[in-house]
Amino acid sequence: MYKIKKEQISALLETVGKAMDLYLPVNNNGKTNFGFWTEDAKVDLETLKTVKSPKDAFFPQSEVLYSCYKDAKKIEITPQELVNRDFVIFGVRACDVRGFQVLDRVFLADPVDTYYAARREHGIVVSLACGEPEESCFCKVFDIDAAAPEGDVVMWAVEDCYCMEAKTEKGENFLELVKEHLEPASDEDSQKTAAEQEKIRQIIEKFPYSHLSLEGWDGNATKEKFDDPRWKELSDACLACGTCTFSCPTCQCYDIRDFNTGHGVQRYRCWDSCMYSDFTLMAHGNNRTTQMQRFRQRFMHKLVYYPANNDGMYSCVGCGRCVEKCPQGLNIVKVIKRMGGSK
Amino acid sequence: MQEELIRRAKELLGDGTVVRVMGWRKGDLSFNPEPALFETEESLAEFVYDGFCGANLSKYMIKLSKLEGKTLVFLKPCDTYSFNQLVKEHRVDREKAYIIGVGCDGSLDVDAMKEKGAKGIQEITEDGDTVTVRAIYGDKTFDREDVILERCRACKGGAHMVYDELASNADEEKPARDGRFSLVEKIEVMDPKERFAFWQNELSRCIRCNACRNVCPACSCIKCVFDNDRYDTAQKANADTFEEQMFHIIRAFHVAGRCTDCGECSRVCPEHIPLHLLNRKFIKDINTFYGDYQAGADTDSRAPLTNFTTEDVEPSIVQERG
Numbered sequence: 001m002y003k004i005k006k007e008q009i010s011a012l013l014e015t016v017g018k019a020m021d022l023y024l025p026v027n028n029n030g031k032t033n034f035g036f037w038t039e040d041a042k043v044d045l046e047t048l049k050t051v052k053s054p055k056d057a058f059f060p061q062s063e064v065l066y067s068c069y070k071d072a073k074k075i076e077i078t079p080q081e082l083v084n085r086d087f088v089i090f091g092v093r094a095c096d097v098r099g100f101q102v103l104d105r106v107f108l109a110d111p112v113d114t115y116y117a118a119r120r121e122h123g124i125v126v127s128l129a130c131g132e133p134e135e136s137c138f139c140k141v142f143d144i145d146a147a148a149p150e151g152d153v154v155m156w157a158v159e160d161c162y163c164m165e166a167k168t169e170k171g172e173n174f175l176e177l178v179k180e181h182l183e184p185a186s187d188e189d190s191q192k193t194a195a196e197q198e199k200i201r202q203i204i205e206k207f208p209y210s211h212l213s214l215e216g217w218d219g220n221a222t223k224e225k226f227d228d229p230r231w232k233e234l235s236d237a238c239l240a241c242g243t244c245t246f247s248c249p250t251c252q253c254y255d256i257r258d259f260n261t262g263h264g265v266q267r268y269r270c271w272d273s274c275m276y277s278d279f280t281l282m283a284h285g286n287n288r289t290t291q292m293q294r295f296r297q298r299f300m301h302k303l304v305y306y307p308a309n310n311d312g313m314y315s316c317v318g319c320g321r322c323v324e325k326c327p328q329g330l331n332i333v334k335v336i337k338r339m340g341g342s343k
Numbered sequence: 344m345q346e347e348l349i350r351r352a353k354e355l356l357g358d359g360t361v362v363r364v365m366g367w368r369k370g371d372l373s374f375n376p377e378p379a380l381f382e383t384e385e386s387l388a389e390f391v392y393d394g395f396c397g398a399n400l401s402k403y404m405i406k407l408s409k410l411e412g413k414t415l416v417f418l419k420p421c422d423t424y425s426f427n428q429l430v431k432e433h434r435v436d437r438e439k440a441y442i443i444g445v446g447c448d449g450s451l452d453v454d455a456m457k458e459k460g461a462k463g464i465q466e467i468t469e470d471g472d473t474v475t476v477r478a479i480y481g482d483k484t485f486d487r488e489d490v491i492l493e494r495c496r497a498c499k500g501g502a503h504m505v506y507d508e509l510a511s512n513a514d515e516e517k518p519a520r521d522g523r524f525s526l527v528e529k530i531e532v533m534d535p536k537e538r539f540a541f542w543q544n545e546l547s548r549c550i551r552c553n554a555c556r557n558v559c560p561a562c563s564c565i566k567c568v569f570d571n572d573r574y575d576t577a578q579k580a581n582a583d584t585f586e587e588q589m590f591h592i593i594r595a596f597h598v599a600g601r602c603t604d605c606g607e608c609s610r611v612c613p614e615h616i617p618l619h620l621l622n623r624k625f626i627k628d629i630n631t632f633y634g635d636y637q638a639g640a641d642t643d644s645r646a647p648l649t650n651f652t653t654e655d656v657e658p659s660i661v662q663e664r665g
Contacts, residue, residue: 030458031548031614051613052550061550062580132480135372135464203463206479208372237378237403241554243613255579270580273552278572327554327611328398329375337371 001185001193002175003161009045012181013037013090019177021087023057025050034089045091045157048134049321053249054096057089058119059103061246062270065115065256069264076264082118088174090126094149095139095319097127099249101150102306102315106252124170127151130200136320138209138333144317146204147197158192209318209333216340219308225300230339235295237328242273244322244331245298250315253279274298299335344445344512345392348417351443351510353384355415361441362412365403367396373467374453378403392417394469397450397492399607401425401435402560408439416440419447420513421494423504424603424639425560430505431642432601434563437505444503446512449491454615456490459483494606494619497523504640523604524627526620546588548614551580555591555608555618561598568593595621600629600648603639632656 004012016022017037025044026035032047034054069076100120107116127149130137139146148154152171156163163185166172175182185193204210217225245251255272258265272279274297280286288294306315316332323331352364368379369391376391378398399422407414418426423444429435451469456476463479474490476483488496501517503509530538556562556569569578569590578590595618604626608618629636633647633655 028548029544029615033548033614051548132462134462135479203479206465207463208465233380236380237398239554239557239611241557241611242550242552243554243611246550246552247613257577257579260575268580272579276553276579277566277570278577281572323372323375325613326375327558329370329377329395331375334371334377 001163001165001190002179002182003158003163003185003189004182006157006160006162008181009162010043012178013043014039015178015181016088016090016174020085022090023054023087024090045128048093048130048132049319049324051321051325052247053099053319053321054089054092055099055103055249057087057123058100058116059107059252059254059271062268063115064266064268067261067264067266069261071263080115082114083122084118086122086124087119088124088126091128091155092125092149092151093128093130093319094144094146095137095317096249097125097150098139098142098144098317099319100125102250102313102317103252105310105313124153124174125151126153126155126164126171126174129154129156129197131157131196133200133204133207134320135207136209136323137204137207138212138318138320140204140210140318141212141214142314142316142318145201147200156193156196158189158196161189163189163193209320209323212333212336213340214303214314214336217303217307217314217336219304219312221304222300222308225304225339226296228339231292231296234330234335234338235292238275238291238295238330239327240275240277240291240294241327242271242275243325243327245273245275246271247321247325249317249319249321250302251298252315274301299332302332303336344510345390347511348392348443348445349387349390351508352381352387352390352415355441356381356384356387360413361415363407363410363414364390365400365407365414365416366390367392367398367417370395373464374451380407392445394448394451394474394487394491395453395467397452397610399425399558399560399605401429401605402558402563404435404440405429405563408436410439413439413441415443417443417445417510418503418506419445420501420503420517421447421499421603421605423506424499424637425605426639427504427642428601428603428639429560429563431639432563437642442503442506442508444506444509444513446501446510446514447495449487449495449498450610451487452490452492452610455492456483456485459485459489461485492606492610493526493617494604494609496520497604497606497623499523499604499637505642524623526617527624527627530620530624542588545616546591548616549591550614551578551590552613554611554613556594558607558611559594559598560603560605560607561601562594591616591618591621595625598622599625600636600646601638602626603637632660 022037025032027042027044032044033050064080066079107113130146152168253272254269256269302316355361364381367376368389370376374395430437461476461483466477468475472487474485498520500519501514568576602622606619
């Protein structure tokens with residue numbers, strides 16, 4: 001394990017940022033989101049949850065797939081260049097790292113999504129344990145340990161230092177790049193890190209959602225849950241906005257559209273939301289015509305369909321962003337509670 | 344207060360005056376009640392009315408006034424402007440609503456509490472002007488004034504513009520607050536470059552979730568132009584920075600003269616973009632050029648932007664003002 005004084009971290013980030021693209025939490029007018037490092041970026045490693053999850057790093061909200069250019073009778077088609085240089089995504093929380101794994105099972109399964117795969121191959125994930133988890137967190141419910149995130153490198157904030165440990169070869173290479181800023185951690189530092197982890201785990205025990213039961217929610221519950229009459233009352237207040245889906249680390253649905261450039265077309269894909277009225281609109285029409293059906297889709301996908309197709313793994317990681325951000329106070333926890341349990 | 348509202352709702356359901364109740368249901372945290380429909384007296388056990396019931400229930404009445412029978416709806420003073428405006432635009436049927444006007448001390452803003460250091464919130468309690476937060480990383484006590492939504496600091500006053508009855512906490516005499524346009528004035532004095540940079544920076548955070556549009560009582564189009572696949576206007580993502588500005592600017596223009604300044608757009612924005620200031624600028628200009636006007640104050644006056652008079656300003660005023 002290595003360590004670095006907190007006051008030195010900006011020097012480390014500068015080394016990384018000058019060597020490769022560095023994607024990390026940046027504050028803009030009071031709100032923190034992942035963005036690219038620049039010399040004057042207001043880096044913010046204190047805010048627990050960025051408004052949007054960091055999934056943009058691998059699955060951007062909008063990306064061009066290929067471009068067509070028309071010149072008289074000739075049409076030229078240019079594929080979008082894939083990411084081919086390493087980049088770092090820094091300060092990712094445990095829940096969001098698990099979010100990447102949820103996306104992997106979708107985009108890296110056959111047929112592999114080459115755009116996503118290229119980013120994933122070149123992305124180095126530096127995670128950060130949650131020193132002060134908050135009331136809307138429920139990662140523990142999904143067996144995620146906020147005190148020991150996964151990632152290529154894991155960091156812990158311990159007193160006035162960050163302790164860092166590489167977990168993969170990519171991680172070793174990252175620490176090699178920044179070694180001038182690091183010093184080896186002592187046994188005492190390791191003990192302090194362990195104590196910090198213990199403290200985090202104890203805090204999490206006190207949160208209202210930490211002991212949420214997932215009983216009744218699994219890949220076998222399709223019929224029972226789909227037909228449950230309670231979806232109506234749960235979705236009555238839903239505005240059909242995309243706040244939950246766009247802040248979510250695991251929502252993965254996208255739409256493919258053409259942008260008319262005047263002399264051709266840019267074919268791009270962008271995040272879609274099952275909350276939107278044209279979600280999965282097909283030539284024959286739409287198979288979900290009410291907000292109740294769209295609302296149901298979101299939670300069935302997270303808690304039933306995805307586990308059914310992925311060895312029981314849920315596609316919720318308990319980050320709590322929807323809990324904090326839903327304009328009308330709806331969220332997945334309320335759904336789990338009100339419709340959970342066995343019959 | 345809550346008990347009184349539940350009692351009245353039960354009576355009105357019981358005697359058949361209404362067949363359903365639109366109110367708020369208790370959340371599972373102190374600060375997340377949700378708008379909810381209650382169709383039985385028993386279900387009202389979950390009804391809540393507290394400082395976190397900021398959601399404006401008027402827009403739900405578009406849907407509910409199309410159903411059989413009357414709906415009881417609880418409206419705070421500022422919500423009644425939205426309701427009236429929807430009646431004026433023939434989007435809501437007044438006869439299908441039974442309105443209880445409830446008093447409001449200003450809607451609480453949990454994000455403001457978090458910004459002021461409340462972290463790991465376990466419980467929030469209100470006692471008059473004091474708000475107490477019990478939290479894992481340290482309890483906090485706030486003056487209500489410091490943790491209410493910005494819209495409430497520019498409160499239009501305690502009077503309800505429309506109601507069938509008033510709850511006992513309604514305070515029709517409560518005056519409007521001063522300085523409704525102070526934040527707009529701060530932006531007006533910026534030079535054009537600075538102002539452009541201000542909005543560009545704010546709007547650059549937009550994630551196109553459409554929460555502002557979907558919550559807005561003035562945005563009641565059945566199919567929004569930005570959702571329409573048949574033309575090139577559909578926008579699910581911002582293709583460039585121009586588009587993120589275009590969405591908000593077009594929306595602001597479309598609700599001009601109809602926006603009641605309920606402030607829901609800014610309340611729901613996950614990125615805290617002060618969207619209501621765009622609308623408030625229009626309101627200020629309308630007041631200046633066409634005389635004081637408050638959308639939703641009544642249901643029968645002619646709206647300034649759809650009512651030509653010979654005293655109207657000439658369009659060239661735009662150039663003259665710079």
